[in-house]
Amino acid sequence: MKLITAVIKPHRWEEVRGALETFGVTGMTVSEVSGYGRQKGHTEVYRGAEYDIALVPKIRIEIVVDASAADDVVAIIVKTAQTGRIGDGKVWVQQVDSVVRVRTGDRDEAAL
Amino acid sequence: MNTGDTAWVLASSALVLLMTPGLAFFYGGMVRSKSVLNMLMMNFVTIGIVSLLWVLYGFSVAFGNGKSGLWGGLDWAGMKHMTAVETTLNGSVYGIPLLVFAAFQLMFAVITPALISGAIADRAKFGAWMVFVVLWVTIVYFPVAHWVFDFGDKNGVGAGWLAHRGVLDFAGGTAVHVNAGAAGLALCLVLGKRIGWKKDPMRPHNLTLVMLGAGLLWFGWFGFNAGSALGANALAGQAFFTTMIATATAMLGWLAVERLRDGHFTSLGAASGAVAGLVAITPACAFVTPIGSVVLGLLAGAVCAMAVGLKWKLGFDDALDVVGVHLVGGALGAISLGFISNYSGTEGLFYGGSISVLGNQALAVLSVGGYSFIVAYILGKLIDMTMGFRITEEEEVEGIDLFAHAETGYDIHSAGTGAGALSSSIKQADAEARGVNA
Numbered sequence: 394m395k396l397i398t399a400v401i402k403p404h405r406w407e408e409v410r411g412a413l414e415t416f417g418v419t420g421m422t423v424s425e426v427s428g429y430g431r432q433k434g435h436t437e438v439y440r441g442a443e444y445d446i447a448l449v450p451k452i453r454i455e456i457v458v459d460a461s462a463a464d465d466v467v468a469i470i471v472k473t474a475q476t477g478r479i480g481d482g483k484v485w486v487q488q489v490d491s492v493v494r495v496r497t498g499d500r501d502e503a504a505l
Numbered sequence: 506m507n508t509g510d511t512a513w514v515l516a517s518s519a520l521v522l523l524m525t526p527g528l529a530f531f532y533g534g535m536v537r538s539k540s541v542l543n544m545l546m547m548n549f550v551t552i553g554i555v556s557l558l559w560v561l562y563g564f565s566v567a568f569g570n571g572k573s574g575l576w577g578g579l580d581w582a583g584m585k586h587m588t589a590v591e592t593t594l595n596g597s598v599y600g601i602p603l604l605v606f607a608a609f610q611l612m613f614a615v616i617t618p619a620l621i622s623g624a625i626a627d628r629a630k631f632g633a634w635m636v637f638v639v640l641w642v643t644i645v646y647f648p649v650a651h652w653v654f655d656f657g658d659k660n661g662v663g664a665g666w667l668a669h670r671g672v673l674d675f676a677g678g679t680a681v682h683v684n685a686g687a688a689g690l691a692l693c694l695v696l697g698k699r700i701g702w703k704k705d706p707m708r709p710h711n712l713t714l715v716m717l718g719a720g721l722l723w724f725g726w727f728g729f730n731a732g733s734a735l736g737a738n739a740l741a742g743q744a745f746f747t748t749m750i751a752t753a754t755a756m757l758g759w760l761a762v763e764r765l766r767d768g769h770f771t772s773l774g775a776a777s778g779a780v781a782g783l784v785a786i787t788p789a790c791a792f793v794t795p796i797g798s799v800v801l802g803l804l805a806g807a808v809c810a811m812a813v814g815l816k817w818k819l820g821f822d823d824a825l826d827v828v829g830v831h832l833v834g835g836a837l838g839a840i841s842l843g844f845i846s847n848y849s850g851t852e853g854l855f856y857g858g859s860i861s862v863l864g865n866q867a868l869a870v871l872s873v874g875g876y877s878f879i880v881a882y883i884l885g886k887l888i889d890m891t892m893g894f895r896i897t898e899e900e901e902v903e904g905i906d907l908f909a910h911a912e913t914g915y916d917i918h919s920a921g922t923g924a925g926a927l928s929s930s931i932k933q934a935d936a937e938a939r940g941v942n943a
């Protein structure tokens with residue numbers, strides 16, 4: 394099993410979710426996060442004074458999937474979240490040792 | 506007694522009172538979320554303190570029947586003269602009860618020290634602020650209100666020394682705005698810069714609150730300016746109209762400077778420009794033509810938009826631009842009358858008047874501003890040396906709300922279901938531990 398974490402632009406979130414649902418991903422955990430990468434935040438101006446705001450808002454998606462589906466899910470996220478401009482985000486994949494469904498006690502693949 | 510005049514001044518008094526909460530929101534939205542309550546409280550507490558002092562001796566010092574041009578004396582302390590039915594000060598008889606005049610003027614005495622609080626946002630001990638308000642209104646505001654606003658009895662005896670010279674200040678460009686702005690400059694010098702000034706972003710935490718506050722100020726200001734006619738008459742109508750026009754055009758003036766200089770029309774700029782216009786038209790509202798108010802408004806918006814940059818160049822942390830908006834805007838409005846006043850007998854230079862009008866206006870700005878700055882600086886230093894005026898570094902970094910008031914402005918976490926449930930279960934456990942039924 395694999396844990397896929399994606400950090401994307403907030404305005405791409407609905408597209409990504411739709412594409413993942415179409416593919417068959419049944420659930421995910423989503424959070425509103427702040428961060429920065431190569432774009433190094435942005436500038437805001439208040440009463441003529443410029444402020445460098447280091448953190449920009451992002452959406453973080455976490456999905457646990459069967460190892461065989463991981464590459465497809467990553468490809469879908471990259472394809473739908475991509476705008477080609479700086480700040481599009483990152484996707485990474487980690488090994489997951491075990492999963493338990495709290496309601497039933499099902500383990501691993503049966504719990505996905 | 507004139508019931509129409511009395512009704513208007515009563516309504517105006519309520520409008521002016523609303524300006525102080527409006528100012529609190531205007532300022533409160535501009536600070537960081539960790540100090541929003543302290544900002545609101547610095548404003549609200551002046552309502553309490555100044556109202557009390559006004560009854561005890563404030564009204565007497567400002568408008569009492571003493572013969573001095575410097576203060577009104579203490580004959581009316583405790584306001585024991587209130588059997589008088591009509592207001593016979595201000596040089597002539599007005600058709601409003603003296604107690605109504607006192608209520609109206611009280612609201613001015615409340616908002617003037619409240620204006621100062623913006624200069625020392627995020628870092629002043631609350632108790633020290635309360636002591637400062639007591640001392641500053643006693644030594645500065647009450648006497649200065651006498652200098653500018655008291656035209657003496659029917660024969661002009663006991664008029665304030667500036668009023669006696671014929672200084673034009675209809676609703677308080679000098680007595681309120683220059684006065685508060687100069688004190689704000691003094692206090693931010695005494696307290697020093699906030700930790701992280703020029704380094705950390707200290708952007709406004711809630712601009713919607715700033716816009717709401719500016720709207721309330723604009724609304725309340727009709728009472729401030731048009732109410733200062735002390736009657737429901739043509740003078741009030743002129744003040745009302747020029748106030749509206751100058752405020753609208755000042756907003757446009759500020760926005761134009763921002764668009765040209767910074768690239769965007771900002772909401773903070775719109776709110777600030779409106780307030781700058783209100784400040785500048787305050788001394789002038791009954792003395793200029795509608796076109797005069799257009800010129801003054803555009804000028805005030807543009808000049809104040811540039812003046813708020815001074816603190817970055819000169820290095821004083823006037824947190825919410827009390828100097829750039831109130832001192833500069835008030836001085837601009839007062840001095841502009843030397844040019845654009847069309848008031849019969851004291852016309853400005855553009856209307857064939859004499860240079861002495863301009864000289865008088867400048868004298869009023871310099872004397873009120875200079876006196877307020879010096880006294881506020883000394884009071885601030887005395888308070889700092891005795892009880893301390895500034896909170897500790899830890900308190901400032903973690904947020905003054907928690908330390909000064911044991912409260913926080915917002916419970917963001919209960920917006921969802923997760924963390925909100927957590928915090929309420931902690932409250933429950935805490936209440937049970939104290940043996941309280943939650």
